[in-house]
Amino acid sequence: MKDEDNERYRAPALDKGLDILELLAGVDGGLTQAEIAKRLDRSPNEFYRMLDRLVRRGYVTRIDGDRFALTLKLFGLAQLHAPVRRLVSYATPLMRELAESSRQANQLVVFDRGAAVVIAQQEAPGYWGISIRVGSHIGLFDTGSGHILLAFRSEEERQMMIAENLKSNEKPELAPEFFERLDQIRDRGYEMMPSAQTAGVFNLSAPVLGPDGQAIAALTVPYIALVNTRDAPDITGTMQLVLKTTEKLSRLAGADMAPAA
Known part of the structure; x- marks a missing residue:
């Protein structure tokens, strides 16, 4: 029953964003979109819009052109x-x-x-x-x-x-x-x-x-x-x-x- 409730109240977009934040929190030097997708076992296209939103909201920043890394906003x-x-x-x-x-x-x-x-x-x-x-x-x-x-x-x-x-x-x-x-x-x-x-x-x-x-x-x-x-x-x-x-x-x-x- 508990598993059914967990599935019923899933928020896939939120889960995807949290997966990205938790992944980036554990690496130095950032990751590319392809590397993020590979580590999370998803298609790179799934993360394009989510990464764009996280960058625009200030939680993630681009470094070296194509790499993504956490900002200090979460710490703040x-x-x-x-x-x-x-x-x-x-x-x-x-x-x-x-x-x-x-x-x-x-x-x-x-x-x-x-x-x-x-x-x-x-x-x-x-x-x-x-x-x-x-x-x-x-x-x-x-x-x-x-x-x-x-x-x-x-x-x-x-x-x-x-x-x-x-x-x-x-x-x-x-x-x-x-x-x-x-x-x-x-x-x-x-x-x-x-x-x-x-x-x-x-x-x-x-x-x-x-x-x-x-x-x-x-x-x-x-x-x-x-x-x-x-x-x-x-x-x-x-x-x-x-x-x-x-x-x-x-x-x-x-x-x-x-x-x-």
Whole structure:
């Protein structure tokens, strides 16, 4: 019965447009009309009018003449979502303060539709720092932010997040040790791990908690050892600064927490 209802309320044109947007979101450098058709197993002629409309409405742009790529319009619409805008507005001055005191860059990450997404980032105040573009999707299973977002959720929510992520990403079955690590992270209140993407970088991550005590975001410093930089705290001191910042943010988000020292 459910399948019959799904067929009854199908909107083929809408599905076609969403298929295009979801496909382009996962590629760099854009795709030609023929490449889009091939990947979606359709005729190229089926997509001519749809691509034209998406270009005219500003969701897609032409690059190199015959290639199509996403614009930032979808990201802009997502930023209009009130809770995200409110969280970023609260976080921005505290992230700036953290960057100044730690001499390191930092970023704020949330879970959205199966992915860990960077919604705000603060550059390091000096010459050196690791930055990640706002809007970037990062790993859920191999980053400090991803670990925090999973560790500070209920078991049921955690499994839903993993299942949603695995829909669009083929990954091996997660070992029991992975879930044991998440429990350890929750017990100690933070994650400190070598970056799986960049040598010499350590992810220092802590949760921004909501009123229910669950993570609504992760704040991460991609820590690099700075040489000949005055007043730069070491990795342990930087982790403490991250924790103090997330405590302040959690209180602003309504979490019941003891005051930061």
